[in-house]
Amino acid sequence: MTDSLGLRIDIDRLIDRLAALAEIGAIEGTEGCARLALTDEDKAGRDLVVGWMRDLDLDVTVDAIGNVVGVMAGAVDGPPVMCGSHIDTVRTGGRYDGNLGVLAGLEVIETLRTAGITPPRPLAVGFFTDEEGARFPPDMLGSLVYVGAMSVEEAHGIESIDGEILGAELERIGYLGPAPLPGGVPHAFVELHVEQGPVLEAEGITIGAVTGVQGISWTEVEVTGESNHAGTTPMTLRKDPGVVAFQTATFVRELALELGAPQVGTVGRIELHPNLINVVPASATFTIDIRHTDNDVLLEAERRVDEFLRAASAAEGVTVETRSLARFDPVVFDDRVVDLVAATAEAQGLSVKRMPSGAGHDAQMLARVCPTGMVFVPSVDGISHNPAEHTEPADLEAGANVLLHVMLELA
Ligand code: HGY
Numbered sequence: 271m272t273d274s275l276g277l278r279i280d281i282d283r284l285i286d287r288l289a290a291l292a293e294i295g296a297i298e299g300t301e302g303c304a305r306l307a308l309t310d311e312d313k314a315g316r317d318l319v320v321g322w323m324r325d326l327d328l329d330v331t332v333d334a335i336g337n338v339v340g341v342m343a344g345a346v347d348g349p350p351v352m353c354g355s356h357i358d359t360v361r362t363g364g365r366y367d368g369n370l371g372v373l374a375g376l377e378v379i380e381t382l383r384t385a386g387i388t389p390p391r392p393l394a395v396g397f398f399t400d401e402e403g404a405r406f407p408p409d410m411l412g413s414l415v416y417v418g419a420m421s422v423e424e425a426h427g428i429e430s431i432d433g434e435i436l437g438a439e440l441e442r443i444g445y446l447g448p449a450p451l452p453g454g455v456p457h458a459f460v461e462l463h464v465e466q467g468p469v470l471e472a473e474g475i476t477i478g479a480v481t482g483v484q485g486i487s488w489t490e491v492e493v494t495g496e497s498n499h500a501g502t503t504p505m506t507l508r509k510d511p512g513v514v515a516f517q518t519a520t521f522v523r524e525l526a527l528e529l530g531a532p533q534v535g536t537v538g539r540i541e542l543h544p545n546l547i548n549v550v551p552a553s554a555t556f557t558i559d560i561r562h563t564d565n566d567v568l569l570e571a572e573r574r575v576d577e578f579l580r581a582a583s584a585a586e587g588v589t590v591e592t593r594s595l596a597r598f599d600p601v602v603f604d605d606r607v608v609d610l611v612a613a614t615a616e617a618q619g620l621s622v623k624r625m626p627s628g629a630g631h632d633a634q635m636l637a638r639v640c641p642t643g644m645v646f647v648p649s650v651d652g653i654s655h656n657p658a659e660h661t662e663p664a665d666l667e668a669g670a671n672v673l674l675h676v677m678l679e680l681a
């Protein structure tokens with residue numbers, strides 16, 4: 271493979287594909303896009319990327335949770351070196367989150383095709399269904415099912431925040447495919463992703479050799495009180511579920527500050543019913559997202575939040591029900607892949623830092639079945655899950671070139 275050392279991706283082609291995909295669900299006046307999982311926008315994005323896979327003569331398969339994998343034949347058959355990520359986004363999504371890992375994979379393959387190079391073993395690029403978990407929890411759903419950690423039947427029955435059933439939506443957009451699940455175990459898996467945080471930019475470093483992913487705990491809380499008249503009901507007679515929701519949101523913030531970094535806590539979604547100015551709410555439904563790299567600290571945080579929630583509910587005379595939407599232990603990536611990412615970056619004269627991921631990624635699921643690693647590139651101002659999300663072309667190019675050579679080395 272010595273003749274491949276000089277290989278470089280075509281950054282203009284990669285940027286053009288990122289722009290074309292971001293056109294789908296484009297958020298007016300921004301670089302961002304909105305393609306919640308299994309919506310019409312997600313379907314349109316899927317169709318565009320599948321078209322590009324076919325243009326590259328990849329062998330494209332779709333499985334029963336809608337994961338799509340394109341395979342480039344190698345000199346010999348066998349499990350592919352796989353890359354990929356997701357192309358579903360949050361409602362205020364940027365054009366790089368997930369999309370970069372998929373389109374850089376296509377770029378790696380097109381670079382090899384153009385150079386007439388057949389990799390020693392097959393290469394694959396995939397996108398996994400519903401990585402964000404924002405419409406259908408949990409996050410990383412498609413890759414979770416791909417590695418056999420959730421049954422297709424259970425996944426198909428998941429209800430979305432807007433009252434749809436996952437299996438029906440998958441069929442509606444035409445991505446309920448025949449490929450077997452669990453999916454084929456790759457020889458190795460590498461995901462290129464924007465950092466989505468401030469570390470690389472703050473330290474002036476180009477490449478993150480990601481060492482693992484922190485633990486994630488998602489809970490949906492339903493507090494039920496008694497709707498009443500905002501004007502006539504004395505404060506001492508109220509059973510106000512909204513107050514318990516707001517007190518808990520504040521507690522989550524205070525607990526995260528008390529436990530200290532990298533503990534984080536977010537109440538991102540809250541719905542009051544009937545959500546009217548002059549009605550003491552009947553119910554409040556909200557979500558709690560807490561994360562930590564150390565599972566014992568995360569367990570302690572979960573215990574403290576639950577304890578607070580029950581005490582606040584008892585004090586207010588309301589009832590509370592909680593439902594776990596996602597719970598993933600911290601994941602440590604394979605040293606060999608992490609070392610290879612770092613060595614490849616250094617060989618290309620790039621600055622590199624080993625670091626954990628604050629965000630969840632499909633790689634954390636593939637790590638259950640094969641040697642896995644991730645490549646980070648800087649996010650401007652550390653912004654993500656925001657249409658202003660941006661990564662400089664030079665950094666995109668650096669990350670894609672590291673992906674190219676890491677995949678060739680693994681092959
Ligand atoms: O929630 C996450 O960390 C990812 O964006 N799904």
Ligand code: MN
Binds near residue numbers: 367368463630
């Ligand atoms: Mn992502």
Ligand code: MN
Binds near residue numbers: 360367402655
């Ligand atoms: Mn995301």
